[in-house]
Amino acid sequence: MESDILDGLDQVGYNGALDNEKALLTACEEGFSSQEYVALCRWLATQLDQHCDPESEKSDTSEDTKMEMLHLGKLVSELACPYKGLVSGLMEGELKNKKDHLKIILFLVSELQAAQIVASKTGTDTQIKKQITPLQDIQMICKALNLPEPSQQQTSDLFSSIETQVNILLKKVPEKHIGKPVLRHSLSSEQWSQLDKINCVLSADYECRRRMLIKRLDVTVQSFSWSDRAKAKIDMMAKAYQPKRHSLTMKSSVSLAHLLATREDICNVVKTSSGASREKTVCAVNKVLMGRVPDRGGRPSEIEAPPPEMPPWQKRQDGGGRGGVRGADAQRLKHSICVCIDESREKLYGLSQSLWSTPELAFKEKQSHDSLVRFFSEAGGWTVEPSYILETAFRATWCLGAQKNLKLVNVGFLCEYDALPGLGHACGHNLIAEVGVAAACGLKGALESQADIPVKITVLGTPAEEEGGGKINLIQAGAFADMDVVFMAHPSQEDKAFHPCISIEDCTVKYYGKASHAAAYPWEGVNALDAAVLAYSSLSMLRQQLRPDWRLHGIIKHGGTKPNIIPDYSELLYYIRTPLLKDLSDLKEKVEECFRSAAIATGCQVEITYPNPVYSSILPNPSLQKHYEENGRALGMEFKEDGSSFSGSTDFGNVSHVVPGIHPFFYIGTEALNHTPEYATAAGSEKAQMYTLRTAKALAMTAADVLLNPNLLKQVKEEFTVAKCSQEQKSK
Numbered sequence: 250m251e252s253d254i255l256d257g258l259d260q261v262g263y264n265g266a267l268d269n270e271k272a273l274l275t276a277c278e279e280g281f282s283s284q285e286y287v288a289l290c291r292w293l294a295t296q297l298d299q300h301c302d303p304e305s306e307k308s309d310t311s312e313d314t315k316m317e318m319l320h321l322g323k324l325v326s327e328l329a330c331p332y333k334g335l336v337s338g339l340m341e342g343e344l345k346n347k348k349d350h351l352k353i354i355l356f357l358v359s360e361l362q363a364a365q366i367v368a369s370k371t372g373t374d375t376q377i378k379k380q381i382t383p384l385q386d387i388q389m390i391c392k393a394l395n396l397p398e399p400s401q402q403q404t405s406d407l408f409s410s411i412e413t414q415v416n417i418l419l420k421k422v423p424e425k426h427i428g429k430p431v432l433r434h435s436l437s438s439e440q441w442s443q444l445d446k447i448n449c450v451l452s453a454d455y456e457c458r459r460r461m462l463i464k465r466l467d468v469t470v471q472s473f474s475w476s477d478r479a480k481a482k483i484d485m486m487a488k489a490y491q492p493k494r495h496s497l498t499m500k501s502s503v504s505l506a507h508l509l510a511t512r513e514d515i516c517n518v519v520k521t522s523s524g525a526s527r528e529k530t531v532c533a534v535n536k537v538l539m540g541r542v543p544d545r546g547g548r549p550s551e552i553e554a555p556p557p558e559m560p561p562w563q564k565r566q567d568g569g570g571r572g573g574v575r576g577a578d579a580q581r582l583k584h585s586i587c588v589c590i591d592e593s594r595e596k597l598y599g600l601s602q603s604l605w606s607t608p609e610l611a612f613k614e615k616q617s618h619d620s621l622v623r624f625f626s627e628a629g630g631w632t633v634e635p636s637y638i639l640e641t642a643f644r645a646t647w648c649l650g651a652q653k654n655l656k657l658v659n660v661g662f663l664c665e666y667d668a669l670p671g672l673g674h675a676c677g678h679n680l681i682a683e684v685g686v687a688a689a690c691g692l693k694g695a696l697e698s699q700a701d702i703p704v705k706i707t708v709l710g711t712p713a714e715e716e717g718g719g720k721i722n723l724i725q726a727g728a729f730a731d732m733d734v735v736f737m738a739h740p741s742q743e744d745k746a747f748h749p750c751i752s753i754e755d756c757t758v759k760y761y762g763k764a765s766h767a768a769a770y771p772w773e774g775v776n777a778l779d780a781a782v783l784a785y786s787s788l789s790m791l792r793q794q795l796r797p798d799w800r801l802h803g804i805i806k807h808g809g810t811k812p813n814i815i816p817d818y819s820e821l822l823y824y825i826r827t828p829l830l831k832d833l834s835d836l837k838e839k840v841e842e843c844f845r846s847a848a849i850a851t852g853c854q855v856e857i858t859y860p861n862p863v864y865s866s867i868l869p870n871p872s873l874q875k876h877y878e879e880n881g882r883a884l885g886m887e888f889k890e891d892g893s894s895f896s897g898s899t900d901f902g903n904v905s906h907v908v909p910g911i912h913p914f915f916y917i918g919t920e921a922l923n924h925t926p927e928y929a930t931a932a933g934s935e936k937a938q939m940y941t942l943r944t945a946k947a948l949a950m951t952a953a954d955v956l957l958n959p960n961l962l963k964q965v966k967e968e969f970t971v972a973k974c975s976q977e978q979k980s981k
Contacts, residue, residue, distance in 0.1 A: 254351065257358035261296065261365060265289060277350040281318055286350065290317070293357040294324055300364035318342050325353070328360050394418075428512035445505055452501040459499055467494070467591060474885035483885055484918060487939050579957050582695050583880070583950045589694030590687050590946055597687050598938055600624050604679035605933040608668030611713035614641040617666040621682060621710055628690060630697075631708075638726045639719060643710040647693050650703035657705040658962065660952045661735035661908070662689040663901070665714045675929035676715065677740030680917065680941045684738045687945035692952055704956055707732060711900075716755075720900040721862045724907055732908045734873070734955055734965060736948045737901060740932060740941075741914035742922065744886040746874040748914050751798070752833050753826045753864040753898035758784065758844050761854040764817035774815030775852045778808045781819035784847035788823070791843060799836055800826035826898055828866055829976070865902040868972040872964050873911040873951060880950040884943050886915075897923075906976075909969035911951070915944040 251270050258268060266285045267273045276286040322339030330336055332352050338344040339353075387399045387407070394414045399407050419427065436444065470490055473479050479486065590597075603620045618641040625631040625645040637644040651657060664685035665678045674680075689708045696702060709728060713719035723729065741748075760781055765774030785805060792801055803823030809816030825840060827833045841857055848855035878888050901912045917937040921927035931937060955962050 251351070254355050254358060257355070257362060261293075261358060261361045263289070263292065265292065273354075274347070277347045277354070280344060280347070280350045287317060289354065290321055290357065293354070293361055294321060296361050297324065297328075297357065297364060300361070300368055318344070321353070325356065328356075330356055332356065430509075431511045431513055432509055441505070444508070448503065448505060448508065452503065455501045456499050459497075463494075463497055463499070464588070464591075470494075471885075475883070480885060480887055487918075487936070491935070491939070579953065582699070582953050582957065585695035585698075586691040586949045586953060587884075587946050590691040590942055590949070593687070593690060594938065594942055596624070597683055597942065598935070600686065601679050601683040601938075601941070602933065604666050604682055605674050608673040609666075610670060611667045611716040612639070612641060612719070614666050614712050617641070617682070618643060618710060618712070621664060621666070621686070624686065625708070630693065637710070638723055638728060639712060641710075641712040642719060642723060644728070645689075645708040647689075647706045648704070649696055649699070650701075651705070655703035657703045658734075658956055659705040659707055659732045660692070660956065661707045661709060661729070661732040661910075662686075662948070662952075663720070663735060663737035663904070664708065664710045665712075665737070666710070667713055667715050667719075669715060669924060672924065672926060673929045674932045675924050675926065677917065677923070677928065677932040677937075678714070680740050680932055680937060681737060682710075683941055684915075684945045684948065685736075687942055688736065688949040688952070691945060692949040695949075695953070696956075702956055714900055716861065718862045718864060718900040718903070721864075721903050724903055729904060729908050733962065734952070735904060735908050735910035736952060737910075738913050738915050738944045738948055739899070740917045740923070740928075740937075742916060742920060743914065744881060744888050744916050744944075745914040746878045746881070746888060746911070747869050748867075748897070748912075749828065749869075750867045750897050750899050750902055750912070751800070751826050751828045752830055752866045752902065753824055754833060754837065754859055755861050756803075756823045756825060756837075756840065757858050757860055758821040758823065759856040759858075760784075760819045760848060760851075761856070762815070762817045762819075762851070765815045767813045767815050771815060775817070776815050777819040777851075777853050778816040780847045780851040780853040780855070781805050781808060781821055783850055784821060784844050787843040787847060788840065791839060795836070796827075796832070798828050799832065800824070801836070801840065824898075830863070830865065833863065862900075862903075864898045864900050865906055866976070867899070867902045867912055868905040868969065868976060870905075870909055870911055870965060870968050870972065872961060872968055873909070873955075874913075876954045876961070877911055877913055877947055877951045880954070881913075881944075881947040884946055886943065886947065906973060909965045911948075913944070913948075916940055 251273060254273065255268070255270060265288065267276050267289050272285070276283040276289070279286060281287055318339045319342070322336055325339060326336045332349075335344075335349060335352060335356075338349060344350065344353075384399065390411060391397065391399055391407075394411065396410055396414060470486070473486060474483050600620060604617050607616045609615065609617055618635070622633055622635045622643050622645075625633045625643075631645040631647050634644045636642065648657060662685040664682040666682045667678055668674050669676060685708060689706050693706055696704060696706075709723065711720045711723060729735070758781075760777040762775035762777035762780070763773070765771060767774070782805075785803070788801060788803070795801065801823065803821055805819065806822050807818060807820040809819070823840065825833065825836055827836055844855055844857055847853075878886075881888065899912065901910070904910055905912070917931055917940045918934070919928065919931035919937075921931055955965065
């Protein structure tokens with residue numbers, strides 16, 4: 250308890266007589282008979298009063314012990330002290346136990362710590378301001394020197410009194426305890442201006458060095474995850490490292506005021522690496538006198554690109570010989586991709602948060618569309634087309650080598666950003682958009698210095714994946730016509746280069762009956778709800794006759810208005826899924842028979858419609874999957890070999906039938922399942938950022954493999970043709 254009290258007193262700014270364990274225990278032994286103990290209680294109570302009610306006037310302190318205990322008892326009672334008997338003991342003046350005296354101090358210290366935290370967070374403490382003005386600086390100086398408030402004096406008198414008080418204090422310290430000031434002469438306005446410019450240059454130099462050191466730190470920590478043993482602890486590492494990493498600042502906080510206050514005794518007059526200094530380091534432990542310390546550089550003007558970030562043991566990429574690219578060049582480019590993405594991570598996180606905090610449904614993603622368009626417009630270098638084909642779609646493009654009339658390889662990255670009704674971003678589409686943006690910007694940043702690579706990067710904002718099939722509309726309008734390869738990634742519970750997403754078609758069924766009073770004239774009615782329930786039950790029984798990889802699920806959207814009215818209208822919405830389009834037609838036939846049978850049995854009329862286009866299954870591309878896995882493993886991803894089942898659907902499947910592509914799934918640090926409130930929370934968490942940007946790096950690095958290796962691109966297109974023909978043969 251004593252250690253906790255002393256730590257707490259130090260944190261709240263106490264520097265009185267009881268700042269050590271021996272004095273504290275002695276004072277608590279005497280309790281309110283000890284002047285030091287009473288003074289400590291009084292100080293804590295005063296500080297609490299200032300935080301709880303800054304406007305209150307300080308009451309006169311009483312010399313009477315019982316009155317002091319009574320006042321303290323009222324304060325402890327108001328603060329809801331949890332220690333039994335403590336309040337009553339203070340009120341009755343009967344506390345004589347050392348342990349009780351310690352408890353009083355511990356409770357007051359804890360409450361003061363909490364009050365200070367609340368004040369710093371909410372800004373309710375009137376002594377804390379968002380901006381420190383010169384007047385506030387002077388007020389703090391006066392408070393430190395025990396001088397009156399500055400508002401009560403003239404400026405000249407104020408500074409005279411400050412100088413006088415400082416001289417008085419300086420006489421009390423030992424001679425040479427405080428060094429002479431570095432600046433001993435008055436400076437003109439022009440000299441101050443010049444000094445400010447010099448300080449700005451030094452601050453910029455400091456920022457550049459600090460950025461370099463922090464980048465080295467990031468790369469070093471990232472390299473820890475390359476070992477198999479560390480991969481299992483990557484979450485633990487991120488949890489320990491990220492808070493400390495975010496506390497590091499790039500900017501220098503040194504101002505002209507610091508330079509003015511600098512003293513000679515804190516200046517490094519002698520270089521620490523000089524021979525004279527090193528001679529003084531010889532001792533029993535350090536017996537070897539170091540020779541001349543080599544100059545390791547590090548000046549901003551001498552900084553060169555660091556060596557490749559990728560591990561030297563990474564498997565060599567295909568195409569290293571004729572028609573391909575040297576491995577060192579590829580690794581250098583991949584390193585640059587990672588650096589570019591890391592440098593933009595704060596902006597990317599801000600973009601993801603803006604999407605996550607304003608979830609919008611299919612074809613209504615106006616704010617998300619505007620945020621993404623604004624991001625690319627402000628990034629520079631991109632040609633941005635808002636409301637491209639669809640109102641909430643967009644396109645951003647960037648070209649390299651177009652002026653040489655070379656055949657450009659068009660690499661596409663897709664962004665999704667629609668949400669789920671009632672659940673927000675429970676499918677993580679804000680992270681899908683972030684991955685697409687980060688991968689495209691990382692690849693662009695790395696390629697800007699590669700003038701010999703003819704490339705076009707296209708980012709497509711594709712709305713309405715959850716309902717409506719925005720990508721299908723874009724396909725029909727020719728948005729993918731000139732793309733060579735396309736990339737996107739989807740959040741999940743694991744890292745997976747390929748999941749066999751299946752075909753889907755949604756079906757709307759409407760039954761029309763005849764209304765009647767359910768109690769007075771039920772025989773006059775035709776119950777549309779009965780038809781819906783009968784159809785629902787029939788389809789539930791049909792499931793036991795379906796293939797294991799077929800899916801059938803739905804809801805009753807409308808079933809009537811009041812219990813005493815026989816429903817004359819009901820509506821169902823069903824999703825029908827199969828791996829192959831041919832199977833989808835077969836299953837639709839069975840489903841429609843159930844719907845029509847229910848109508849016949851109940852005497853209702855039925856209307857069956859398919860309001861949205863069919864989502865096709867995703868075509869695999871082994872070469873793209875292989876390179877994505879290799880790049881992902883180099884960044885610390887773990888890909889499971891077991892064939893986990895997944896029966897989701899996406900309109901990216903339709904894209905994969907018109908252009909070669911890859912749609913991997915990625916882990917975001919949670920075991921929660923998609924389309925749940927828990928997953929929506931995880932998609933907006935800072936924890937998901939490391940996994941999201943890692944996926945963006947792997948996608949961009951895979952795109953770099955395609956750009957640097959024409960043989961790989963040729964193979965990707967051949968596999969696309971084979972997969973498409975195979976799918977068409979199976980569907981006949």
